[in-house]
Amino acid sequence: MIKINEIYLSVQGESSHTGLPCVFIRLTGCNLRCSWCDTAYAFHEGKNMSIDEILGKVSGFGVSLVEITGGEPLMQDSVYPLMEKLIEKGHRVMLETGGSISLERVPKEVIKIMDLKCPGSGEQEKNHLENLKLLSPDDEVKFVILDRKDYEWSRDLIKKHKINETAHILLSPVFEKLDLKDLVKWMLEDRLPVRLQTQLHKIIWDKNTIGV
Numbered sequence: 001m002i003k004i005n006e007i008y009l010s011v012q013g014e015s016s017h018t019g020l021p022c023v024f025i026r027l028t029g030c031n032l033r034c035s036w037c038d039t040a041y042a043f044h045e046g047k048n049m050s051i052d053e054i055l056g057k058v059s060g061f062g063v064s065l066v067e068i069t070g071g072e073p074l075m076q077d078s079v080y081p082l083m084e085k086l087i088e089k090g091h092r093v094m095l096e097t098g099g100s101i102s103l104e105r106v107p108k109e110v111i112k113i114m115d116l117k118c119p120g121s122g123e124q125e126k127n128h129l130e131n132l133k134l135l136s137p138d139d140e141v142k143f144v145i146l147d148r149k150d151y152e153w154s155r156d157l158i159k160k161h162k163i164n165e166t167a168h169i170l171l172s173p174v175f176e177k178l179d180l181k182d183l184v185k186w187m188l189e190d191r192l193p194v195r196l197q198t199q200l201h202k203i204i205w206d207k208n209t210i211g212v
């Protein structure tokens, strides 16, 4: 069984796949407590579902792209057979993870979107930097930026580990905390090889709406 917070159809609001129809499977529970977290409702609430029940619900939407998210989806061991079954069924599977748990057991077909937590999150110490060696060219590393200090920390880490040579890099400002214009200015000044990310779903719907 897997504890599931919600399963719903929407458009991808983040990542390089922004705008594509996607089924989201949100797993309950998280081992982190980021200062700016917008999904705290997924820390505890949810119901247990079997993998077959989840697959049945997902197939009912008739959409190929599926994102497994949380919370921290890698906290529940059954997430691995779930990812394998979704791939077997022909789905394109994306995994959104906070970056504190090893990616070693994630099937190679899965597109990994891994956060690296900046100082402003309060969870910087939890980054499992060994994961950088497990990324493929289709994978994405996301930095959520609260302020200039977070930006500089991200920039220096990107350069130190040459992250752009192994994966796409997304810089995403904390919603309503950092002005997009400031982040764009800094990125361009430094000619940083990254992609700006907005949270499309918060533009389409109210920022507090869940299940969209």
Ligand code: SF4
Pocket: 030, 031, 032, 033, 034, 036, 037, 038, 039, 040, 070, 071, 072, 098
């Ligand atoms: S990892 Fe994600 S779900 Fe967990 S506290 Fe941070 S932002 Fe929230």
